[in-house]
Amino acid sequence: MQPAPPQPVQLSELAGSLRRRWRVLALGAAVGLLLGVLAWAVLPVTYTATTSVRVSSVDVPSSSGSSATAALDVATAAQLVTSGDVLAAAADDLGTTRGELKDGVGVENPPDTAVLNITYTASSADAAATGSRAVAEAFLGVRGKTAADEVQAQQEATWDRVSMLERSAQRYPAGSPAKASILRQAESLGDRAAELATADTTPGQILGATATPSGPSSLGVLPLGVAGLALGLLVAVPVALTRRTAPSAGIGDVGGLGSINEAAVLDGTRDPRPQDTWDIAALMLKLPSEAPADSGYTLVVDGSVGTQPGTALAEALRRRGRAVRHVDAAVINEGKLARGWPTQRKQSTWGGEVVVIDSSELTSDALKVTLATRCDQVVLARSVDDDALAARRLRGLLRAQGVDVALTVLLPQRGERL
Template sequence: MATEAQPAQLTDIASSLRSRWPVLILGALLGLGLGVLASYAIPAKYDATTTVSVNPMNAGPLAASADAAKSVSMPTEAGLATSRKVATAASEALAPRYVISPATITDSTSVTSPDDSLILNISYSGTTAAQAAAGADAVAEAYLQTRRTQAADSVTRLATAARNQIAAIQVQAKRPVNASAISQRTLQVQADSLAVKLADLNNLDLNPGQVVGSAVVPTKPSTPGIVPMGAAGLVIGLFAAIPFALLRRKQEDPEIGSVESIHSIGDSIVLDGTKDTHRADTWDIAAFMLKIPKQIGPDAPFTIMVDAEESPGRDITPGQELVDALQRRGRPARFVDASAINEGKISRGWPTDKKRFSWGGEIVIIDTTNLSSDANKVALATRSDSLLLARTTADDAAALRRFSSLLKSKSVDIALTALFPAPEQALHR
């Protein structure tokens, strides 16, 4: 039965990216270059701000006694400052020096107002520093003038209405039907009330506000310079290169192929048995290379975990091959097939202290070839004294890379990796 494919681990991805650092470096350099070019290609922009203090005006005399601050809606005033009407007036004011359309002025203007204040900060973004300052001042003056004109028009309209009403009352007072003293008194009261309103309108302060902070000509552009644009391009290029690096990994030869492929994964101690006539010869050398104590204490065993990819049709497992090699060297060893152990026991801590005590004084070979869970394999590796990997040139390189990354994440060292020829190559010998 084939071993179930394990999901990719973060350590595996990190290892793949490290091994393909040239792709990442190339992406970062391309991003850096594009960022630098963009810093020159993007037109420079300059921002300037003019501060305006808004004066409360109330063209309706009926509300003249209301709180002045409450008579001003700052969001409404901000909307007026960015209106087409103000932009048109600002465009006309700038015409002697700059030809800027009202639409461009609207797009280049932004207005903010601090909370609980009667202050408008009118900002303008221009192509030059002088234009930015002139634009901010022009929009501010156009806003004040528009507000003044609107207030004056409102006062004129209300005053005209009041005068018309007074004239109508005077006409009514001359009619015979209103000749009585009560009627005359009523009409007189209405006329006096309108006269007071008219006087209030004539005395209304139409000052819309004033500029309390003229725009200062900016010394630096607001658009990003070469350094921030280059840094941003470098980061973007680096992240854009990651999928290409991982895609390249998928397109590589899926087989191990050679000792060099194992070295690229990070295992430096590799026994190359691809040229040996018999597998037993390679295992004899592996048994010699493994650092096994000459004397093993009676209270604890020396455990060696052997892991390989399943090879359908093979009569003997790699763990048993190592046991045979040790016995040929005069070292008796016990073979344990981890796949015959309940995986729940392994995840809970098998082999237990009791089991290890029963193996005291022995060399125990724990074969995980037919164990389906990489996590349980790693758990057994952390509980073993030595670890040997057995692979053929046709085995899955990605699976080996992933398994090696999992072992490294748990600080488990691979004592030895034995590389054998592909099964079909061995049959032809």
């Protein structure tokens, strides 16, 4: 007979395991909460202020003489916010260094807009608002100066060209066609220089006043505490579940079996002979003085695979002078067990006998419980190296069907019984 395959873990087992190890969960939650509070105490409190700037395109006449509006590239303008020129100008205004200022500056361009939200993070609300405003003003100042410098450069180049043409015209006699043509060119360039003087180089404008932050932007004690508590539980849950497979998860002793809430536990781990244990078990069982003549009296005995506790109990009952029949449930067709074995007709053949049905080799806990509901008493035999959770699971299934365990027999480790 092959060993029974392990039963799948159920959610009720996991919940029960966590409930029994609530101290592990409580410790993990407490440690996580403490770490969250310590993080709040150690991390600096910061404030973040935002200044919104609308970026405008700069209208500068081209070198060919026609007036053209430069294409607005907000993404490139956003890069200018954190450039060295802007940070240097803002740092001079704030009385700080460019490196210290750069650590707190941020910029965001909302989609489909020509607006830049310039943020600055500092240790106080006033410093955050002042810093954000200073960076925004420095950005507009640098961008406006760049446009103004371009216009001035074009003006100077145009006037240099006008001077050159006028000097060239002096080489020709008055009234000559060549001189008249050169002077017309110089006059046209003068008009272009005048247009440059009226170019709009406004880089944009600040939208409203910069609001002073009403509260810190860094995480407070409540969110950090909750985050630490959640992290502690996240670590504690697998630790609690992992401990269920540790060697200490075995039944171990009578105390381990007592945690299964059995009505009676017989500790046979110190008996010199297994026969003595089963003789005591036969004595502890409350059997009728005479088995019913029409159906007999049925016992279900379940133990570790390969232990054959049914045979041992049957022999002990025979030594007490009882008429005993031993039945191995593993040789019964599982379909018959599921459909209602032992039937009343079958039980009528057991009249006057104590029938010990050994369910140890059954592969299904469900069949074991079903069989127990049709019998008069249930006896469990467990070794100290058995899995306590598996024993507790079977006990819970029996209880759910209203079946009480009459006796649990605690046996030595399997190696000691060989």
